[in-house]
Amino acid sequence: MVNVMKGVLVTCDGAMKQFLLHLDDTLKLGRKFIIQDLDENHLFISADILDILQAKIDDLMDQISFPLAEKGQ
């Protein structure tokens, strides 16, 4: 028998994948969302989590960036 599941294939670099795994482990998005860990650059996740996930990643990006230029004088 073949197992069939619908979802979204995520392609990313290694660091981002670890971040996603971390989010999944710690239930940061409220629940588990990774269906299957495919390989080092690919994950298969459920489709309905996508919006929340994108917002979360955006947050992360904001946190790890710092203003490059002085705005003052």
Place this chain on the structure above:
Amino acid sequence: MADNGSSSSSTSAVFTLNKSSNLECKNLHDYLKTRPPNVLEKLYNHPTICLAVYRELPELARQYVIRILFVEQPVPQAVVASWGSQAFSKEHVYVSKVLSELSVWQEATIPGGLLGWILTPTFKKNLKITLLGGGKPWSMSSALDTDNKARDVSFLDSYSLERWECVLHYMVGSQQQEGISADAVRILLHAGLMKRDEEDGSPVITRQGFQFLLLDRHAQVWHFILQYLDTVEQRGLDLVECLTFLFQLSFSTLGKDYSTEGMSQGLLVFLQHLREFGLVYQRKRKAGRFYPTRLAINITSSAANSRSITMLDDDTHKGYIIVETNYRVYAYTDSNLQVALISLFTELMYRFPNLVVGIITRESVRQALRGGITADQIIGYLKQHSHEKMLEEGKDPLPPTVVDQIKLWELERNRLTYQEGVLYSQFLSQADFNVLKEYAQSNGYLIWSHKEKRTLVINKNAHEDIKKFWKRYSKGS
């Protein structure tokens, strides 16, 4: 960030909210290619169009056309191929395709069964007219008395600039300028450059609109006119007539006045539209004469060729932007439009009568990226309008750090790509897995697969097809 889309990914299955594609700029060739053959046939009845098409052909194609122009019978395809060296057979194949697509030539059988090329009769006849003279006089060439209020070139330039900027101003929503007509708004909406706001129905700019604003002037006019031509038939105007007129305009002389005598009612309407966008100047609606402006002249030649022709931007507009390594942008301008454009991707700090100071920040660039502008477009715009002081220092006018950082900010948004798919796993045998993988691969459904894990991911839309195939396969085995 809802639209974490990657414009670089090519598959349609890529999960993005920017489903509306990027702005597509067609050149003359692309445009004519998509016209039905009978329209092309009608167009080629006009020598001006034949000349414009001929001018825009690739070099090799122009040579072919000239060589067989006076040959009254089909020339064997092998003979045409032998005119170039073997090393350039790729170019030969390409130009043959171009010539066929534009119905410049067509295939014909030569007695003896060989295939040959012959120029389309209408095209041949009218290209000869352009080269040798003859034919009917242009509709706009009837003699005129001298205009007692003749306009010179610099007046026309500033007029066309003002009219065109009016349209651009409207797009960026600056209030100071007079509005544009309902017709023009309709074209902007039709072209997808603006869309109706969901709440109050007022037009707002789209991502294509932003990209449009950052194009050079020539490309803007051409793109806009193409979109306009798409709608002429709904207005009851004749597409062929309008195109012919446009091509005639593009070959007219700057600073000379032309007569509107003998123009049909439809063409007069068309002329009024062109007048609104600044492609022609008329003192009064019923003046009986008009002046083409620089925007209309050479409108059909592609961007690459137009470099050599003095365009509006080059002689009246000097670069005005200075970018420093500390991400500061100094724009020496008093034009609201230019300020509005700069503010698409910079955070403005100070404004003086002739100078605007802003700063490029991560947030401001991201906002532009969200609006659908690409990093290359931002950099391209800054480069194109660099102040001459920036050009003196080296060959690259922008500080590399700023260029790189803008690109990095774009890449940051694309660290993840999403593709909707269906996962198949736990195959009973390696053979089953291989069969399904082969099938998916040969049909282009396969997104990802892993042999050892016997797992594969397939395009979401292909699920039904795969299911049917799997049923057939299971029954068979």
